[in-house]
Amino acid sequence: MTVAMPALQQTLGACSCTPVQSPTQSPTQSPVQGTQAAAGAQSITSLVPGSLQSDQTLVDQALSTLRTSATGSQVVDRLLASGAKINVISDSEFAALGQGDSYAFYDPTKDTMFLRRSDLADPSKRAFAAVAIAHEGTHLLDDVGKVTDPMATRITNQVIAAGGLETAAGIEARNQGAFEVMMVKEARAFLMAGQVARELGVSLPTADPTSVAAAGGNDRTTYAKVWERLLQSNYNKQGRTAAVQFA
Numbered sequence: 001m002t003v004a005m006p007a008l009q010q011t012l013g014a015c016s017c018t019p020v021q022s023p024t025q026s027p028t029q030s031p032v033q034g035t036q037a038a039a040g041a042q043s044i045t046s047l048v049p050g051s052l053q054s055d056q057t058l059v060d061q062a063l064s065t066l067r068t069s070a071t072g073s074q075v076v077d078r079l080l081a082s083g084a085k086i087n088v089i090s091d092s093e094f095a096a097l098g099q100g101d102s103y104a105f106y107d108p109t110k111d112t113m114f115l116r117r118s119d120l121a122d123p124s125k126r127a128f129a130a131v132a133i134a135h136e137g138t139h140l141l142d143d144v145g146k147v148t149d150p151m152a153t154r155i156t157n158q159v160i161a162a163g164g165l166e167t168a169a170g171i172e173a174r175n176q177g178a179f180e181v182m183m184v185k186e187a188r189a190f191l192m193a194g195q196v197a198r199e200l201g202v203s204l205p206t207a208d209p210t211s212v213a214a215a216g217g218n219d220r221t222t223y224a225k226v227w228e229r230l231l232q233s234n235y236n237k238q239g240r241t242a243a244v245q246f247a
Contacts (some may be wrong), residue, residue, distance in 0.1 A: 052088075055088040055117070055120075058088060058117065058120035058121055059086050059088060059115070059120065061120070061126060062115075062120055062126055062129045062130050062133060063076055063130075063133065065126050065127055065129075065130040065200070066130035066133055066134060066196065068200065069130070069134075069195075069196045069199035069200050070199060071134070071192065071195040071196050071199055071218075072130060072134055072196045072199065072200070075133070075134050075137050075138070075141075075192065075196070078137070078141050079137050079140070079141070082140065082141060082144050084111075084112075084113065084137065084140055084141075085110075085111065085112040085113070086112070086113045086114075086115055086133075087110075087112050087113065087114045087115070088114075088115050088116075088117050088120060089114055089115075089116070089117060090116075090117055090118070091116060091117075091118055094114070094116060097114070099114070103116065103119065103128075103132050104116065104119075104129075104132040104133070104135070104136045105136060106136040106137075106139040106140050106143070108139075108143050111140065111143070111144075113133065113136040113137065113139075113140055114136075115129065115132065115133070115136075116129075119132070127200045127201070127202050128202055130196065130200060130202075131193050131196050131197045131200065131202050131204075131210065132193075134192050134193045134195075134196040135189045135190065135192065135193035135210070136189070137192075138188055138189040138192040138193070139185060139189050142185060142188060142189075142247075147184075147185075147188070147247045148181050148184055148185060148247055150247070151177070151180065151181050151184065151245075151247065152177075152181065154177075155173070155174065155177030155178075155180075155181070158173045158177060159173045159174050159177070161173075176240065176242075179236075179238075179240050179242060180242050180245060182235070183227065183230055183231075183235070183242055183245070184245055184246070184247045186209070186230055186235060187209075187223055187226045187227050187230060188223075188247065190209040190210055190212070190213050190226050190230070191213045191218060191222060191223050191226055192213075192218075193210045193213065194209075194210045194211070194212065194213020194214040194215075194216070194222070194226070195213065195214070195217075195218055197210055197211075197213075197214045198214040198215075202214075207229075207233070209226050209229045209230055209233065212225050212226050212229045213225075213226050220246070223244070223246065224244045227244045
């Protein structure tokens with residue numbers, strides 16, 4: 001069921017949340033920066049028609065856990081400001097949507113994050129669910145902030161220069177460009193999730209890019225290490241190469 005966060009008075013402008021703005025950032029400073037929303041005792045989310053009160057409670061608990069992380073608190077504030085939505089669904093619904101192996105995912109066509117009800121309902125996985133929200137929330141915020149739009153413009157020009165999509169070179173320019181956009185988006189999301197994982201004491205497999213990010217700070221060096229891990233992961237099944245890029 002969908003749980004929507006209320007849009008606040010503040011406007012979420014173009015995201016200035018690159019992890020490379022200041023190489024001297026403290027490890028707990030989030031790459032997703034923005035207006036501080038009132039925390040208070042009020043519920044951080046609001047129900048939309050058709051939602052379950054139990055889902056509301058589960059999301060509130062996960063977001064409250066996320067707020068105990070200095071980095072995660074900034075994420076929650078930005079999500080509040082953007083009016084972000086979270087859809088809580090079952091494991092079978094994850095599978096039906098082709099996301100059976102995912103812990104969570106963000107659908108840009110719906111401007112919505114999808115979380116597993118089973119993870120949210122398990123107290124032992126609540127901190128892990130908070131890390132997942134940090135990851136998918138970064139995708140949502142970057143999408144709203146149009147962080148990769150300049151890359152899209154550059155890629156379009158490269159495709160045209162290569163002869164357009166009627167040519168093999170043009171198609172390859174498009175495919176490589178799409179891969180690089182994905183790499184930037186995932187590197188940013190894993191960098192954020194890693195900061196939250198470290199602050200919440202969540203351990204993940206060493207092969208997970210989140211672990212690489214958790215071992216460092218919100219800086220260029222850690223971002224580059226996450227990038228290299230992604231190149232060696234299932235995110236790069238075609239074995240492409242790509243120099244580190246920052247958005």
